[in-house]
Amino acid sequence: MKLCVIGLGYIGLPTSAMFANAGLEVVGVDKKQAIVDALNNGQVLIEEKGLAEFIKNVVASGHLRATTQIEPADAFIIAVPTPIKPDKGSDMRFVKSATEDVATVLKKGDLVVLESTSPVGTVDSLMLPILESTGLKAGRDFALGHSPERVIPGNILYELVNNHRVAGGIDEESADRIAALYKSFVKGEIYKTNARTAELCKLSENTFRDVNIAFANELAKICEAENINVWELIEICNKHPRVNIHQPGPGVGGHCIAVDPWFIVEKEPKLAQIIDLSRHTNDSMPGYTAGRIRGILEGNGIEGRAKVAVLGITYKPNVDDMRESPVIELIEILKGEGYEVAAADPFVGDREGLPSFEDAVTGADLVVLGVNHAQYKELDFEALGKLVKHRLFFDTRNFISREAAEKAGFRYYLLGKKD
Ligand code: SAJ
Numbered sequence: 001m002k003l004c005v006i007g008l009g010y011i012g013l014p015t016s017a018m019f020a021n022a023g024l025e026v027v028g029v030d031k032k033q034a035i036v037d038a039l040n041n042g043q044v045l046i047e048e049k050g051l052a053e054f055i056k057n058v059v060a061s062g063h064l065r066a067t068t069q070i071e072p073a074d075a076f077i078i079a080v081p082t083p084i085k086p087d088k089g090s091d092m093r094f095v096k097s098a099t100e101d102v103a104t105v106l107k108k109g110d111l112v113v114l115e116s117t118s119p120v121g122t123v124d125s126l127m128l129p130i131l132e133s134t135g136l137k138a139g140r141d142f143a144l145g146h147s148p149e150r151v152i153p154g155n156i157l158y159e160l161v162n163n164h165r166v167a168g169g170i171d172e173e174s175a176d177r178i179a180a181l182y183k184s185f186v187k188g189e190i191y192k193t194n195a196r197t198a199e200l201c202k203l204s205e206n207t208f209r210d211v212n213i214a215f216a217n218e219l220a221k222i223c224e225a226e227n228i229n230v231w232e233l234i235e236i237c238n239k240h241p242r243v244n245i246h247q248p249g250p251g252v253g254g255h256c257i258a259v260d261p262w263f264i265v266e267k268e269p270k271l272a273q274i275i276d277l278s279r280h281t282n283d284s285m286p287g288y289t290a291g292r293i294r295g296i297l298e299g300n301g302i303e304g305r306a307k308v309a310v311l312g313i314t315y316k317p318n319v320d321d322m323r324e325s326p327v328i329e330l331i332e333i334l335k336g337e338g339y340e341v342a343a344a345d346p347f348v349g350d351r352e353g354l355p356s357f358e359d360a361v362t363g364a365d366l367v368v369l370g371v372n373h374a375q376y377k378e379l380d381f382e383a384l385g386k387l388v389k390h391r392l393f394f395d396t397r398n399f400i401s402r403e404a405a406e407k408a409g410f411r412y413y414l415l416g417k418k419d
């Protein structure tokens with residue numbers, strides 16, 4: 001069986017390799033020549049645990065190659081980006097053009113699967129008419145549906161195989177064929193349903209997390225007002241067998257959780273009220289965190305153009321992905337308020353031309369932990385104390401040992417607990 005995977009990004013690339021590893025003939029299609037060339041040389045341009053080695057072996061096996069031009073195949077998987085526009089509307093350009101590409105080679109008996117996270121109705125209202133413009137009829141001549149990826153960056157290879165999966169078809173046969181395709185490497189259960197349910201299923205999973213984090217962030221604000229430590233509060237609440245409150249922080253980033261809820265709001269603006277409010281709550285956190293920073297500096301008598309050192313700028317710990325990172329927004333807000341900001345990050349520092357850790361913290365009036373990268377767990381506060389101007393530390397993730405900081409003479413501040 002020949003499979004064409006369109007889009008060789010964080011999802012399309014490892015997915016292609018999984019199918020190739022399972023013995024299918026896989027052709028990866030990407031418009032970017034550099035990605036295609038790298039893959040054909042057995043290399044990857046993205047950082048993901050275990051991916052480079054896996055790709056090298058799979059390409060060497062001869063089952064996976066890449067090209068910039070779509071080719072006829074038995075099955076097509078579309079794994080292209082579905083970003084949001086500045087007005088929070090979905091930008092479906094890439095799904096549209098990938099579907100148009102598939103239409104140029106579509107033939108009787110083929111299967112077309114959308115993997116990209118998409119608004120409800122994308123399969124039946126956007127893709128189906130384009131594919132049927134070939135004269136072929138969906139259901140009768142070709143199978144069509146949605147099987148969204150649900151893997152977490154940082155653990156993609158494990159989750160691709162072991163997570164449960166949803167196979168949503170425009171009809172039962174389409175769902176059966178999608179399930180059979182993924183069964184070639186998926187060890188989790190594959191749940192068959194219709195395409196619209198599969199679309200909302202993916203959006204609901206990420207929205208559940210966004211709403212839960214918004215609740216945690218709201219609790220953080222309430223706890224600061226009520227002189228309670230939100231982290232202790234959540235830890236104790238979560239001992240209840242039916243409670244699972246997520247963690248507060250300086251905001252929600254990434255290309256999924258900070259984006260997908262808007263796809264529901266866009267389609268059902270009057271109905272999606274909690275979802276909309278949660279997005280706004282999470283988006284308020286960089287500004288709220290900046291307010292805490294201002295308060296800490298002023299509370300310590302530091303006025304004017306203070307230097308703030310920020311540790312970690314990626315959207316979450318231990319990845320090199322900066323998309324929608326709330327820490328970057330926090331930095332922009334601080335700069336806009338006239339502060340001198342120096343940021344360091346062990347994952348993207350070199351690539352982004354950031355100063356070293358030492359340069360960033362030297363002369364700082366306040367050090368802020370932005371991202372809980374593993375490297376920061378055992379910070380040497382004695383050494384840090386010698387470099388900074390004022391021994392002030394603000395932990396936005398409840399990650400650093402207050403005891404270690406205070407032992408070295410630092411004043412330790414925590415988001416979600418007002419000192
Ligand atoms: N965050 C919090 N508090 C928490 C958890 C996360 O503030 O308790 C923040 C993180 O710091 C980060 C953001 O949320 O900025 C998102 O991180 P994440 O680890 O929750 O999720 P993603 O975006 O890396 O991956 C999510 C996953 N979805 C779910 O867990 C429901 C993943 O399974 C999806 O495949 C992925 O989105 C996607 O591609 O849609």
